[in-house]
Amino acid sequence: MCGIVGYIGSKDAKEILLDGLKELEYRGYDSAGISLLCDGKFSYFKAVGKLENLVQKMQKCSSNGSVVGIGHTRWATHGKPTEINAHPHQASRSFVVHNGIIENYQAIKKELQSSGVVFASQTDTEVIVHLFESFVKDGLSDYEAFEKCIDTLEGAYAILLMTKSSPDTIYFAKHGSPMILGINEDNEKFFGSSDAALIGKCSQVIYLEDGDYGCVTSDSITLYNKEHTRAELAFVPLTVTKLSAQKDGFRYFMEKEIYEQSEVISDTLLGRLSDDMIVFDELDEALFDGIDEIKLCACGTSYHSALAASYLFERLSKIRVSVEIASEFRYREPLMSQNTLFIVISQSGETADTLETLKMAKKAALRSLVICNVDNSSMVRLADASILTRAGIEKGVASTKAFATQMMVLWMLSIYVAKIRQSLTSKQISDEINTMREVSRVTLVKEGMHERITRLSKRYLHGHGFFFIGRDIFYPLALEGALKLKEISYLHAEGYPSGEMKHGPIALADPELFTIALMPQHMLYEKTKSNIEELSARDSTICVISSIEFDKADDFIALESHGHYMLEFFEMMIALQLLSMQIAIRLDNDVDMPRNLAKSVTVE
Secondary structure (H helix, E strand, C coil): CCEEEEEEECCCHHHHHHHHHHHCHHHCCCEEEEEEEECCEEEEEEEECCHHHHHHHCCCCCCCCCEEEEEEEECCCCCCCCCCCCCCEECCCEEEEEEEEECCHHHHHHHHHHCCCCCCCCCCCHHHHHHHHHHHHCCCCHHHHHHHHHHHCCEEEEEEEEECCEEEEEEEEEEECCCEEEECCCCCEEEECCHHHCCCCCCEEEECCCCCEEEEECCCEEEECCCCCECCCCCEECCCCCHHHCCCCCCCHHHHHHHHHHHHHHHHHCCCECCCCECCCCCCHHHHCCCCEEEEEECHHHHHHHHHHHHHHHHHHCCEEEEEEHHHHCCCCCCCCCCEEEEEEECCCCCHHHHHHHHHHHHCCCEEEEEECCCCCHHHHHCCEEEECCCCCCCCCCCCHHHHHHHHHHHHHHHHHHHHHCCCCHHHHHHHHHHHCCHHHHCCCCHHHHHHHHHHHHHCCCCCEEEEEECCCHHHHHHHHHHHHHHHHCCCEEEEEHHHHHHCHHHHCCCCEEEEEECCCCCCHHHHHHHHHHHHHCCCEEEEEECCCCCCCCEEEECCCCCCHHHHHHHHHHHHHHHHHHHHHHCCCCCCCCCCCCCCCCCC
């Protein structure tokens, strides 16, 4: 959600900043802007819509020589997506970009207006730059003014600020929203709100912690922590390659990532499977000493993987499990006991609500584990232990391979815990592990399935909505299928447990209601069949995904015949992703960057 870039150096700053913003497009945005400070003079450019609109506006801009620059892609929170509300925001002699939400901006704005400050935008961000200049006007140095400014702010923020009186300087601050500072051998300095913006530009980076702030010039880096104490510059290598962030001939990143799932699942399993046990070198078994309950907490797609995992932990590990939506959990007064292992799941490791629940768990002295795709992310640094999913860069906003790898890690973890608790025999564990070895093959996209789904997708472009239904662990998969369709097609879809149809939802059944039915051969097939027959009798249009053909289905997506329900789970996952993508393509939607959505949700 939103993206920030910054640069100090002697190369073409315009192109460096635009390239950085391009790499952050996947996070979601509705406007973009760049400000450059060269030879004591500011130039700035803003555009609504795609980044290409900003590129066109900057065609005649030259930025060679010693230049300081900041850029931003905005996802609207305060104020509509307009050029005026786009970042960077300015005062008389300064510019600022900001991710997050300033919770006390109205009080600050009211006080500044009373002293004669005129605001141009509707945003919370604009108060930052005016507040900074008000402190300079009171006689503080630029550095002192910036420090006092961030001390005044409440909420979440990642901030970059430039001002004319410090023409070779970028001031920065981080609290609650991600920010990375990078350097290279040419003594250039870079900022980015994720690794993606820095890949190929930096050799070393600092993942800033909450409360970190300071300033960067062409010759120096000054860093302070939340205690206002000078902090050590703890750079780490940035080793990610840029190759994985390209489309490689596919039409969309989402399509590429669906096809990549077989490969990344192999990466997820690498070194973690032996013949009779799961090997997590990153975990100490002592983490589970005295634990008799697991609490899983996540948002969105990660919540669906958590919900699916609850079935596996209870069935295989024989341990009590509760699943929480992070945005709800953080505002409750939850009862948290010391015998609970708190597991958070997040693709980015920066999801604001989930991160806050992890902080709650830490405050309550619970042991914690994060399942995440991004090393050095905020959650990874905060939790007691972490398991990386190894999904690689995922640029499509609608998550695919992140979900697949989360499910693999959670399945493995349920077996890992089962061995500790001795709830499965050695043969049962070996059987589960042998099944896991087949998932990479099962998730290979079959040309016949993709072609079949492409053809039948043209029948599902109208109607008044979709039901995705399934039982047991296939109910969370139905929720995930419905979410995928909603995200990129903008059609109404709901996921339901199959057995809940008769408890109200079946009132909607008619030929214009499309039912996507998950019918695994090895998990409550006959029960699910009965529920679908009830919908068929009410004339609902039914698409069945199964290895067993169903005579009452209007459409049928055939699976291989598998010997284990989890292999059916992963092949159905592929089918649901392809179906959502093909419907969205037929509706001429932007599959990779759906409207109103962001990849990394770093504000509430």
